[in-house]
Amino acid sequence: MTAEKVSTGLPALDEVLDGLRLGDNVVLNVDDIEEYRLFVTPYVKSALAAGRPVLYMRFGSHAPLLEPQDGLIIHELDPRAGFESFAVRIHNLITNAGRGTFYVFDSLSDLQSAWGTDQMVGNFFWVTCPYLFELDTIAYFALIRDRHSLKTLARIRDTTQVLLDVLSDDGRIHVHPLKVWQRHSPTMFLPHLMEDERFIPLADSYHATRLLSRCAPSTPDTARRHLDHWYRLFLQAEELAETEADSEQYGDMVRHLCRHMMGQDERMLALARENFSLDDLLAVKGRMIGTGFIGGKAVGMLLARDILLRDTEFDWSAHLEPHDSFFVGSNVYYTYIVHNGLWPLYVRQKTPEGYFEAAAELRAKMLEGSFPDEIRAGFQQMLEYFGQYPIIVRSSSLLEDGFGNAFAGKYDSFFCVNQGSPEQRLTQFEDAVRRIYASAMSEDALAYRRQRGLEHLDEQMALLTQRVSGTYRGHWYFPELAGVGVSYNTFVWDKDMDPRAGMLRLVLGLGTRAVDRVEGDYPRLVALDAPLKRPHKGFEDARRFLQRDVDLLDINSNSLETLPLLKLANSDTGLPLDLFATRDEEITRRLEERGRKGQKAWLLTFDQLLSETPFCEVMQRLLKTLEKAYDYPVDVEFTVNFSAGEPPRINVVQCRPLQTRGERQRVEVPDHQDDREVLLRSEGNFMGGNVSLPLRQIIWVDAAGYSRLPLSDKYEVARLVGRLNRRISREQEPTLLMGPGRWGSSTPALGVPISFAEINNMAALAEVAFSSEGLMPELSFGSHFFQDLVEADIFYLALFPEARNVFFNRNWVENQPNALEGMMPASSRFKSVVKIIRLDQQPLQLLADVVSQRLVCTLP
Structure with a gap:
């Protein structure tokens, strides 16, 4: 920083302050905006006369401080778009303006109404002021007196270079310098009377005491004024809830609190305003750590419970398990980033070139950060409340679980078995929070946001902490049942089923196996209008496509564990297995033959x-x-626990709008076609509603060739598919991706281990069964994988070539030329495994009809 002096535009004030220095941020604490204008106008006039570029950041609800004039650049900003968008845009404007630029900011106090809390005003100043200092700028800011908490004022004081208290007494203006960095004089920090063009120090104690005692009176309300804006707002709400307020006041407060707590999705906000009472919202606030939004996942869970409990046609209180969840506000996420000095990296991640590159670095650093003391204290109090009951820490971001964007499985959630000393449990919880925050920067999440056009929106990460629903059974803890339910089942597997009846994806134990695709294990799929009909035919299929392992929490090892059903069933757990399972006499007999007499298989x-x-x-x-x-239509995650003589207790842990394509228009599938005119024909086993889809390209992964590859090359095939995916235009060359077993498997022996970001440009996806190699599809209705496919508008087909009602023209595929070598010469060694079939002259036509459950893909 240079020693060059800069004028405030008021020569007498320059004498008091010994001038300004390049790098100074000047904060004026004023009673009203007109007092601020008295100092801004001469400062800007002087800067423009000196040929300095001046930028006016216009965002306040007050009248403009400056009118358009030569040399002044005015930027209009809307803080209601969110802290992130606002702060990043200002950072970018400062970057583009470069060194030596002068600035005027509207009153920072106006940011409170946009963001709901002083904390974010302090965060904004903390990340903006040092950047302005680095670039040798001068910047003016204002705070309206008594609007901010002592903590926010202290934070701004610590960060700024110049802090001036502007006091008015009997219409006369005084300036009291509270901080002037690296300058001092015998009278600098005295109050000064502004008279004509002079600033006269109040050198005697009488006038100083008279002024300061009048302007800072000691009243019972002083402590309240020192609270954060967020807490003052809720004090008002509590007072309103205790009085007989008129309906208009009451409704206004509910709308106001919903806007500050429940997010920005207008359809979800409408549901919140319609269903939440003021007492409901105050109850949420009573279980919050920090400030801000509680996030989409938390809003959906609370809404579902309120909707059910308000239902006058059914007594849901007898069927619902109560909840005692806690909420970590979304502002804690930004505070964590700012507190750990990560804001410059966060801003770089918002640029096109840094979107993925900077995210990787940011993700790593977010795993190593620390939390402010007051946040840690909130975490500790919450853990003391839960004691040693297991809890789950769930992502609940601003964009999650709204209309149009489910973010299913994109962000992490973690079980905390919650064993050990208080210090150990706090460490485990904080580690879970760090990992969830870091997951906001995962490649899959970022690719999802970019594909959905959401990369420029604020994505604040709130957290939902829930007691795990379940029972201690020995040293294990788990719910009896868990699952996913959808109210509209467009993926029926029998033509007699009604999609409007809905469907469940049901498992024993924790619900992890209901939402994820797990190798070699299958949840029970239940069409609610035909619950005993299975997607698979025959006893052997029924035996093969069952759940074999149970996810549960092991208290002794303090971890999430997977236990074979056989071991759990033969332990003293008191599980009502007769209700969930049937005895497997064949396996029981084999166990006896092997000397394991007394063990029973289910x-x-x-x-x-x-x-x-x-x-x-x-x-x-x-x-x-x-x-x-x-x-x-809705998509619900739930648990169920049973007690003798009582209805089953259901815990709705998540509810969101179901992302679904539905039946759309009816599609006529040809009845009879020569096999030579067909690539494939099938009944059922598809997801994606009715389609009539032209296909101009097929990417085929050969099962036999893939199976022979060493493990490293199987991963390389996945990366090759990802590179091809990035080159695909959905509109110009809709592509069918066909491969063996399960796409996205974590076990390469069971399928190609791609991430969803490596297939998100495909128009259709086929999992082809090759039983000789053990490569089998899984019909994952209701899973996170299913949500990804639906949201990306990717049609899914499980193809079983050996099944009686299925035809697959393998010869046609093998006889087509392979375009891989020309498109990806560096990957030509995989041409015997990966084939690209171009259909430039005439496309294939993929036709599917949900009602008849028939599908055909015709050849050109």
């Missing part, structure tokens, strides 16, 4: 639960009640 069919209890009726009613309130 098949998790859930048949008795589905056929002999009202479970399906209750779940269908639950889904339909929520669908009616949302006026939209």
